[in-house]
Amino acid sequence: MGVSRLDVFYRRLLLTKLFIGGWGKPEDLKRIFEFRKLIGDREKCKTLVPEDYPVYINKTEEHSDCQIHEGFFISPLEHLVPGILPPEAVKARFQFIVPKRWQKNRPVCIHLAGTGDHFFWRRRTLMARPMIKEAGMASLLLENPYYGSRKPKDQLRSCLKNVSDLFVMGGALILESTVLLRWLDREGYWPLGMTGISMGGYMASLAVTNWPKPIPLIPCLSWSTASSVFTTGVLSKAVNWAELEKQYAINSVYEEEIINLLEYCGADSFKMGPELVKNVDSVEHLLGLSGGERGGKSEAGRGLLIGGCLESGGARDRVDHLLSSVNSGGTSLDSLSRNMNANTTLHGKKSDSAKCFRPSLHRESISFMKGVMDECTHMANFSVPVDTSLIIVVQAKEDAYIPRTGVLSLQEIWPGCEVRYLNGGHVSAYLFKQNVFRQAIYDAFNRFCLKYPNLH
Numbered sequence: 001m002g003v004s005r006l007d008v009f010y011r012r013l014l015l016t017k018l019f020i021g022g023w024g025k026p027e028d029l030k031r032i033f034e035f036r037k038l039i040g041d042r043e044k045c046k047t048l049v050p051e052d053y054p055v056y057i058n059k060t061e062e063h064s065d066c067q068i069h070e071g072f073f074i075s076p077l078e079h080l081v082p083g084i085l086p087p088e089a090v091k092a093r094f095q096f097i098v099p100k101r102w103q104k105n106r107p108v109c110i111h112l113a114g115t116g117d118h119f120f121w122r123r124r125t126l127m128a129r130p131m132i133k134e135a136g137m138a139s140l141l142l143e144n145p146y147y148g149s150r151k152p153k154d155q156l157r158s159c160l161k162n163v164s165d166l167f168v169m170g171g172a173l174i175l176e177s178t179v180l181l182r183w184l185d186r187e188g189y190w191p192l193g194m195t196g197i198s199m200g201g202y203m204a205s206l207a208v209t210n211w212p213k214p215i216p217l218i219p220c221l222s223w224s225t226a227s228s229v230f231t232t233g234v235l236s237k238a239v240n241w242a243e244l245e246k247q248y249a250i251n252s253v254y255e256e257e258i259i260n261l262l263e264y265c266g267a268d269s270f271k272m273g274p275e276l277v278k279n280v281d282s283v284e285h286l287l288g289l290s291g292g293e294r295g296g297k298s299e300a301g302r303g304l305l306i307g308g309c310l311e312s313g314g315a316r317d318r319v320d321h322l323l324s325s326v327n328s329g330g331t332s333l334d335s336l337s338r339n340m341n342a343n344t345t346l347h348g349k350k351s352d353s354a355k356c357f358r359p360s361l362h363r364e365s366i367s368f369m370k371g372v373m374d375e376c377t378h379m380a381n382f383s384v385p386v387d388t389s390l391i392i393v394v395q396a397k398e399d400a401y402i403p404r405t406g407v408l409s410l411q412e413i414w415p416g417c418e419v420r421y422l423n424g425g426h427v428s429a430y431l432f433k434q435n436v437f438r439q440a441i442y443d444a445f446n447r448f449c450l451k452y453p454n455l456h
Contacts, residue, residue, distance in 0.1 A: 004398040004425020008234055016159045017240040018230075022247040024164025026258060028084060029372070032167045033261040035081050036376050039174055042383035045210055049076050049175055055183040057096075066132050068124075069096040075145070076175040077168070084168055086152040089145035092176045095120045096140045097128045103136030107445055108189045109216075110140045110180055112173060112207070114198035114430075116158040119148040126434050127195075135442050138189070140180060144203070145172045163244070163369070166226065167376040170206055177207035181215075190456035191448050193390075195441055197221050197430060198401070205379060214387035214452055216444035220394040220437045221402060221426055224380070224410050227373035228403040231366050235401055245365045254368060262375045379413045390448050391417035392440045394433075401426040 023029065038044055059070040075092045078085055096108075109131070111123045120141045128139035143150055146160055146169055155161050160169075177194065184192050193216030196204035201222030208217045229235055248254050375381065385391060393410055395402075410417055422429050422436060429436075 004396070004400050004428065006425055006427050008400055016156055016238070018159050018235070018238045019161065019163050020156075020159070020240045020243060021161035022163070022240075022243050023254060023372075024162035026251070026253045028164050028168075029258055030261060031081055031084060032164060032171065033258075033375060035171055036167070036381070039171060039210065040382045042210055042212060045178075046212060048080065049178045049182065051182055052186070053179045053182065055179060065100060066129070067098045067100070069098065070094070071096060073176075073179055075172050076179060077172040080175070081171070085145060085172060088152050089150040089172070091150070092145075092172075092179075093143045093149055094140055094180065095124065096138070097124060097132065098138045099132045099136050101136065105191065105449070106138070106189045107135075107191050107193070108138040108140055108184050109218075109441055109445070110142060110177060110192070110194045110204070110207075112142060112177070112194070112196035112200040112203040113144040113147055114196060114200040114221075117144070117147065117200065118151070118158070119143065127438065130434075131438055131441070134438065137441075137445070140184070142173070142176060142180065144200075145169045159238075163372065167372075170203060170376060173203045174207050174210050177204075178210060181211060185456075191216065191445055191452075193217065193441065193445055193448070195220065195437070197437065198426070199226075202226055202377065206377070206382060208385050208391075209379065209382035212386065214390055214448065214455065215385070216441070216448045217385060217391045218394070218437070218441045218444050219391075220440070221396055221399065221429055222393075223395070223402050223404055224378060224408050224413055225374055226377035227370045228405075228407050229401060230373060231370050232403045232405070233401050239369075241362065241365060244369070245361050248365050248368060249361055255364070259368070259371065262371045378408075379410065380408060384414055387451075388414040388416035389418075389451070390444055392444045393417060393419045394422065394429075394437055394440050395419055396422050396425050396429040398423075398425045399429075 038048075053073065053076065055071060055073045057069050057071040061068045061070075070093070072091050072093045075085060075090055078090045111127055113123065117123060120143070123139070123141045128141060131137045131139055146152065146155060146165055147158065152161070160166055181192055194204040194208055195218040196202070197220045199222070201219030204217060205219045205222065208215055230239055391410075391414060395404075409419075411419060420436075420440060422433055
């Protein structure tokens with residue numbers, strides 16, 4: 001399946017770069033990876049968030065069709081991994097939009113925010129208010145860390161400053177979703193479910209892996225891992241690869257220590273090989289870049305210029321050999337980095353100039369990005385939701401933001417889940433298919449009520 005031209009065009013409007021600060025502090029990455037091992041195991045997490053964790057409502061607005069409650073609580077991540085959240089993000093804020101009249105039961109769906117979805121207006125207008133009208137269903141809109149009132153002062157719009165910020169966001173949202181589900185359960189709402197679009201769908205999926213009961217989950221325009229989003233999807237063009245490569249080359253802690261903490265290096269971290277290059281070529285073609293621009297001379301085409309900096313045939317052959325051995329033999333990230341380093345060692349010492357200009361650097365950085373992204377966002381690294389038959393995934397066939405090639409499918413990781421495909425790409429689905437997302441929510445909730453009529 002090809003990629004949507006609208007997705008590619010829309011990405012070109014994004015002028016700001018992602019991850020301008022780099023990977024994040026090595027010590028932060030280490031703490032996050034250790035915490036991921038805990039949060040990835042539902043059994044270990046049962047007591048992380050107390051049943052009576054305090055949640056506060058500080059404002060209520062009356063509308064003709066609903067009440068809108070505004071509330072807040074302190075993110076449990078601040079207690080469990082102190083100082084990892086920016087100060088602005090410690091207080092979690094939400095809107096709870098409740099119908100004046102319930103049609104049946106008191107269902108509530110938690111909506112997590114997609115990329116660029118600051119504050120609450122977008123989700124309230126496009127999803128929550130129509131859901132009250134169509135199904136008498138309440139919605140709870142949680143504000144993501146790094147967005148809206150939780151955005152750090154030095155962050156430009158929606159562009160996360162560090163790669164590690166995405167992982168902190170995910171860890172916070174898993175715990176914060178648990179707080180809200182428990183609070184809604186205490187207050188007598190039923191049934192409860194979770195949804196999100198794009199990044200919000202990823203985050204909702206992560207949150208549900210940690211919930212100890214059957215629960216409807218409707219992830220829209222998301223897939224099994226975020227790694228492909230930033231390595232082969234069109235958003236890879238917005239990544240500040242120059243800064244990431246520089247940090248990876250100069251600070252050996254990333255390849256010598258961080259790589260050793262990655263547990264998820266197997267199933268598909270290096271499956272992509274030829275597919276990676278093929279996808280890059282097709283996207284570059286759609287962007288209208290010439291061969292010369294692909295060589296790294298044009299900043300617009302810098303995103304995934306595999307091999308663009310490999311001027312000598314010998315260097316290209318060595319790197320291709322290394323990557324092909326990884327693809328065929330399942331070599332670990334460890335041995336890959338050792339082999340790469342052997343090519344850049346001068347008389348037993350690695351010079352800074354050799355570090356920064358080694359021909360394989362861009363490929364190494366992409367491999368490292370894939371490894372750390374899979375470690376913290378791959379659904380195979382988390383518990384399987386309690387009942388996968390309650391999961392309805394909505395995907396766009398020509399999604400250029402969320403590539404599905406070369407990664408495990410959600411059906412493989414969550415046997416029994418349903419996947420519905422829309423024609424078109426990411427942007428067109430987001431703009432014109434909100435009604436399809438809402439119908440999937442209603443279907444998943446109805447499925448839950450039929451299967452668990454007494455589970456409350």
